[in-house]
Amino acid sequence: MRKALVPVLGLTLLAPTVFPTMASAAESVQVKSVEFIGMPAPSTPDEMAKLYTTASLQVTYTDGSVRSFPLQYKMLFKSTDKVGSMIAGVSVDVKGNPIVDTSVSGAPVPFVSDDPDANSLMKIEGQAPTSKGGNPLSLVTHYEYVTLNNAGKSAYGVVPASMSLTTIDQNKTTGELVATDLKKIDFSGVDGLWIPCNGSLTPWNTHLGSEEYEADARAFEADPTKSSVYVSPFAKAYFQDDKMAGNPYAYGYLPEVTVKADGTTSVVKHYSMGRFSHELGKVAPDQKTVFYGDDGGNTMLFMYVADKSQDLSSGTLYAAKFNQTSDTNGGAGSLQWISLGHATDAEIQDYVNKGLKFSDMFETADKDTEGFTKIKTYPSGKIEWLKVKPGMEKAASFLESRRYAAMLGATSEWNKMEGVTANAKDKKIYIAMSYVEKSMEADTKNADPIDEIHVNKVRAGAVYQLDLAGGVKDSAGNTINSDYAASTMSGLVVGKDLAKADWKGNTADDNAIGNPDNISYSEELRTLFIGEDSGMHANNYVWAYNIDTKKLSRILTTPAGAEATGLQFVDNYNGFRYVMSNIQHPGDEMILSDALKAQVSPLIDKYWDGKRSGAVGYLSGLPTMDQMLAWKDTDQSMSPLRSTAEVKGAKVAWNDADRSITITKGSNTLVVKLGDSMAKVNGQDVKLASPAKVDNESAVFPTATLMNFLNK
Template sequence: MRRIRRMLVPAFAMALVFPAVLPAQAAPIRATVKSIEFEGMAAPASVKEMADQYSTASLKVTYSDGSVKTFPLSYNRLFKTTDSIGGTVAGVAIDHKGAPIIDNSVPANPTPYVSDSPDSNSLFQVPGMAPSALGGNALSLVTHYEYITFDNANQSAYGLIPASMSLTTLDQNKQTGELKPTELNKIDFSGVNGLWIPCNGSLSPWNTHLGSEEYDPDARAYEADPKATFISPFVQAYYQDKTKTGNPYDYGYIVEVKANADKSTQVAKHYSMGRFSHELTKIAPDGKTALFGDDGGNTMLFLYVADKAQDLSSGTLYAAKWVQKSAANGGSADLQWIKLGHGTDAELKVLVDKGLRFSDIFETSDKAAEGFTAIKTYPSGKIEYLKVKPGMEKAAAFLESRRYGAMLGATSEFNKMEGVTINEKDRKAYVAMSYVEKAMEKDAKGADPADDIQVDKISSGVTYELDLAGGAKDRDGSAIDSAYVPTFMSGLVVGEDLAKADALGNKAAVDKVANPDNLSYSESLRTLFIGEDSGMHVNNYLWAYNVDTHKLSRIMSVPAGAEATGLQFVEDLNGFSYIMSNFQHPGDELLLPDPLKIEVLAEINKSFENRKAGGVGYISGLPSMKQIVEAAPVIGDDNPTDKSLVDLRAKAAAAGAKLEWHGKNKDIVVTLGKHSLTTRVDSSTATIDGKKVNLPAATQFSKGKTYFSAAIWDQFIKL
């Protein structure tokens, strides 16, 4: 997600369900969770804070008895991209043989290229993997290294040097959940001609990593002039062969990585998922529906439905048409889906491998002409007049997905479409639009071939909410075989542009999200996490947005000029939860005024190898739901000295509860909703939902009334 020159939780109630009858030695009953929310942190104020990645936020849990427990959060760095782990430098660029690619721009100082730009993380556990070298649970972490910013001569190496991914083995401490890297290996992409600018990614429901190849190289421009794209220097560096020229149709796909118990990997590029500027793909719970981000200007919203669950090698690709309903706050629209075609990886790879060119797929015209369709899409960004050659519709659909989609009427006016995630319970998806401007604004000159999107400009961006539904049909009336088809799209979390930069240089409101990028969602916490890639904030932040209360909380800050990347919420992995988060290119394009800028940059240089290192890590301290429940107070423990009694029948009537005498066993039973309380006269214990509770004072009978512990009654009615 390279920039172009970018608590909480619900107030939800969780009812604990217990068996009707348990033995007397059963665990005591606990209060239930009433609400969970993130308590945010202030924006960094000191030089040290501005130059570092950190969190001082916390998670606040309120229980049914009114008690509150706070879980402080902190940031833990696993490694910098310049660190060597088990003998391998994390961010080193490698060629097709796995050897480091050397920067010879300064002949007297040959140095391996090392990325400063870590991106996507997938943290997961591979079944059958042996314990780590430290004896804890062995976890696997796939990480992207998106690009290299500079070579030895301080020239940008963006896109020129092959990118990479690593598979890191992490030790998970079984008692504390702390993560430590023990081994790191670079993933081999030689079987798919290398890896092109991997941006964000996600973990599939079947435990594979789904990577991406962003900013698809323009095959038309390459055919006209190979020097007009990065393709030739890219493949020459990857194969260490100056005679290589490359093929743009080798790149621009979703890449799937399977990690094995022996730490080996298998890699596949999914040609049938379409070729465009893949930010990432997110798979719906059905294991077959994929939603995408398409980064850049004049991009498109795509949908893919695989033929079989957990198999992305064949399926049907669709593109959306935006049918606008409103323009404010990012706008809103119905989404109409246009079928591009059905394809398989195998048949499309044959087309690529035989050296198919742009001119094999399309006829072109320099001006409007009969039979030619006018379009404007990324990566060209210019009006083009195209006609698909007979029999080349499949090649057009999957190798030139955006151009072909525009020819069929799909909307190609989105701008900087970034992260995507899914809220399964509410049947919602979320999509980050980092900058809502340019092609998303009304075409005032009326010069473009289409002007579907005409929303108000918000340079600090918008995170959109998409309604998901089953039973949808495409534009031609054919059924779409998915229960997760986006049907309506509207702005949800909206940035605020400042008319004038503040004293620190912020161009967007500092307490709102600016230029959203990474997204991840927690079902249990009912929280949408949003990471920034902003050129409008001095420091980029990670935010937590409660989809029920709409509370927005800042929970992490990254070094000034850096981008927050690699966001992944990991829930209850061996009893522990994590928020994975990286940063890349620290100190880039600092907005700060002098002399503060000079001080912050000096601190960044000292900490991050003169801005040549990015960081990979996670937010710790986040409890799993199991830990939250187990931390709940035990009923009867909070008021051991409160011996006051209340009229049980009167209290039951006031609460709307049912009270019964069971004369045979002399039990008094109170039923309130699905909860029950049982006691006996002169007894110092009671039973709540089948669990024994000690009473501060025994139940008593006097003048025709039963008197029961006030403290325990108060806790019972809060269940």
């Protein structure tokens, strides 16, 4: 029979020319459920130094049959790689030229980031085909900072960050992605880019970036040379001008990047969305309500409601007051929204361009004083007494959003508020809180201005769910113009602290989340993807959490000391699914024991360019619903038998006499002879789609049959 190639996300399957379509398949068999089958935690030094997966997606059909689809991690490039003519992670100045590191005398080199973060893989209508003949896609990626200079000293904050736009070729048959060209996105029109952390793809197909850890403008005004503020060295490096002092109010916003069909980009900063430590902004399904992560200590929960859908240039900013009802499982409570006022980007940008200073907006005191409000917020982290000067309310609201909101009564006790994602069907927002501690614990010393959050400490963190509704009124009794305002907040997925470190150095349970950071959600798979930035796990992971079954599955492990970043679930581009996922700073601040670190560290140096490289890549192998049905009865993909089985905890034995292999897992056995198209599972004959064989000196076996056995 004539065979045809069928795409399978990086795997090429042979199948009959005619296979079930969605319509014909639905008449006979449908997908009943999907389940991620997780992978073990790395246990050897080599595994601890690598970025890999052995997880799979298991599909159960209405006829009772089961099919497994193995996942694969594929790297697009390292941050130190050249893609086309450009080094992916190179830092550039206002003219687009590489910024040179002269920290080692006589050895100038460009600054190159080891910290790729957010990804927005997007499909741009009208984009020209790539030179490889596949489907053209575009990828926006953040490079958050540079960890070290060439002399080995910290370069955090002082070297301007960047974003890249990569042209991606998507193979039409396999779905494999290949980076063909990369260029830096021009931020010269908005004074450069400040510490871009996470980001998201808007419903109208633009990239919504971030500027994290906004500089303390009060501290900057008092001493512009203060090293921890970073503004002046940042400005000098970006503008290549030693006379530049910089302006803290130029940074701390959400930049929106529009990618055009001809490969050019345009950038705006949304000053009306507030200035604070933007982890990211996530647009709700109404295409005008936005929720944020606000990273740091003593931070806030903000919400923005734009005047018009698909237009973030004007709107109303809100901050939440949290009314706690439970202190367990990360805590729970209701939310009351305080309006901080309405503004346009142009209005707030005008304040920035005029050089407005902190002292132009606020009077200060150094003790309890009539007319002054006592607050404590990031970035100062200290008690402050403030009064807004007459007529400066709008400027204070949008340039000092957290300070102003605290003065109005918003809760300023959140800690390490990170990623945000949306569940449209259930009308929920999910928010990661990396460390549930410090300002979120009870103030036993009565030292702080407020104590509205006093939950039980969970250093391993939690992911919260926020319930969304229409008709919600703000604190003044006015109805919020959104059907997606959050009304309640509660812990959903919570980490588990350990009383003492285990053999790897973990201080959080290795089989539960540890310090969640990036999160993304799949509507069709009903799955929340969670990436870690943990100082409590020896290796950080990406997890898949089914919101219906509550099952948590580890689907990716990163090198020790690396952070899992750039998480984006891509439902269907030209018939293929992906989970975009990066790593940054491999080998940084490892928590392994000294003996284990001595084994792992040289391997990380080997695999990750002396700990100088981050990676940009993706998980493939996730079939779309069409593919789940079309490939139900095909299994031409082959997997290495021994390594796949042993990773799943099975034992493998070779019998040289009859060239047979026996796999034992628990009370179950699988026996197969090389070249045979039949195997025995627990003594019963099982027909194989392809015979077991030797490929590249390793025995390989039909993937689905092997995974079905190993997952028993």
